Amino acid sequence: MTDISIKIEDLYYEYPDGYEALRGIDLTLYKGESLGIVGANGAGKSTLLLQLTGINYPSKGKIEVNSMEINKKNLAQIRKDIGFVFQNPEDQLFTTSIYEDVAFGPKNYKLSKEEVDKRVNEALEKVGILDLKDRAPYRLSGGQQNLAAIATAISMNPSIIIMDEPTAALDPRARRRLINLLNSFEYTKIIASHDLDMILDTCKRTIVLKDGKIVADGSTKDILLDEKLMDECNLELPLSCQKRNFD
Structure with missing residues (x-):
């Protein structure tokens, strides 16, 4: 059994209008690694996640x-292995209750009622919102919706969690709760975000995308504190690492 979770070789992607969004991506991610993906708007982050x-x-x-090439033949199994959390929780929460949203994936794979119930309860308990399982998604706060969206992903028992801008629109308390939750996960994690402080807090390794290419790959601290690199990629140092003058 290989220890490689994801292997990308010479990846290119061109949109129907001819725009080349990814240009020669090579990346190997090992089981249990936490990878941050950063880059300015248009660098290719969301395209890579897709x-x-x-x-x-x-x-x-x-x-x-997990040693299976992404193609139509393997897609069903691969989507069981990967839990994807969209930037907007409303893209994942569409039924009348949080329970039904979290149960949707397991039900779709024709698991027994007992197994579905077990997975839903375990997922909701893991993210700390088991008490909200009968609530309608639209009645939850942004932070609660975010946690519910994560629960929909982990109810499939994936080995990999992928998140696109997970702290977008969260207040400071909800953001900190999410960071603590992510740090408690043992999944292989991929997080794409403009929130560089969150990347610094949750990911040991980071890649920087620019014009569809990986221009840096290494320790998150080394990458995000490299002021010259950040400037060249139209990024700034994490806010917590910027010198401030309050005079």
Whole structure:
């Protein structure tokens, strides 16, 4: 059994209008690693996440998830292995109750009622909102919706969690709760975000995308505190690392 969770080789992706969003991506991610993906708007972050989940297929190159190449034949199994959390929780919460939203994936794979119930309760308990399972999604706060969306992903018992801008629109308390939750997970984690402080707090490794290419890959601290690199990629140092003058 390989220790590689995701292997990307010479990945290119061109949109129908001819725009080349990814250009020669090579990346190997090992089981249990936490990877941050950063870059300015248009760098290719969201496009790369869509490739990893099989929503779009490469124009060239290949991606393997747990030694299976992403293609139509393997897609059902791969989507069981990957829990994807969208930037907007409303894209994942669409039924009349949180319970039904979290149960949707397991039910879709025709698990028994007992197994579905077990997975839903375990997922909701893990994110700390078991008491909200009968609530309608639209009645929850942004932070609670975010946790519910994570529960929908982990109810499938994935080995990999992928998140797109998970702290967007969260207040400071909800943001800190999310960071603590992510740090408690043993899944392989991929987090794409403009929130560099959150990346610094949750990811040991980070890649920087620019114009569809990986221009840096290494320790998160080394990457995000490299002022010259950040400036060249139209990024800034994490707020917690910037010198401030309050005079």
